[in-house]
Amino acid sequence: MAIAENRGRLASLVATNLLGQNTAAIAATEAEYAQMWAQDAAAMYGYAGSSAIAAQLEPFNAPPQTTNPAGGAGQSGAVAQAAGTAPANAQSALSQLMSSTPERCKASRRLPHCRRPIRRHWRHG
Structure with a gap:
């Protein structure tokens, strides 16, 4: 709301500045707007920094080995043996x-x- 008021006041001052009598008020209004812009930019940079920290992921650790790596070979051997003896x-x-x-x-x-x-x-x- 403050930004809209500032921009409205600036438009009014510029529109009525026929002989330069509003130059100081225009400069003060522009300085006020620059201060608001700097505060908003600082807040956004702070938000971006906090977001970057929050978005960091924990390093991934592989789960422990819970199965026998040779189990697949043993299973395929058992299946082959069962398939060979089943018809007989x-x-x-x-x-x-x-x-x-x-x-x-x-x-x-x-x-x-x-x-x-x-x-x-x-x-x-």
């Missing part, structure tokens, strides 16, 4: 299942309560 294990299990299926079917025919369980429940249900 699956084929072995499938072949055992296929060979035992006829025997299991024959054994289930001998049990009277397992012959037609769905039909038995259907009739009574």
Whole structure:
């Protein structure tokens, strides 16, 4: 608000300074404005300095090593081994299942309560 008043007073003094009678008042008004400008500049430089100090970051420290660097290699070896043995294990299990299926079917025919369980429940249900 003070700056606007200062600039308004200066405009009025300049407009009415026909014979130079307002020269001293114009100079005083300009000096007052220069003082306000210097105060504002000092405040802004102080703000900039405080901001620069506040914006400084702490140095970055790397976190401590919490894992085994060789763990990735060990894991890839275990995965490769598991991938190599899985097809053989699956084929072995499938072949055992296929060979035992006829025997299991024959054994289930001998049990009277397992012959037609769905039909038995259907009739009574």
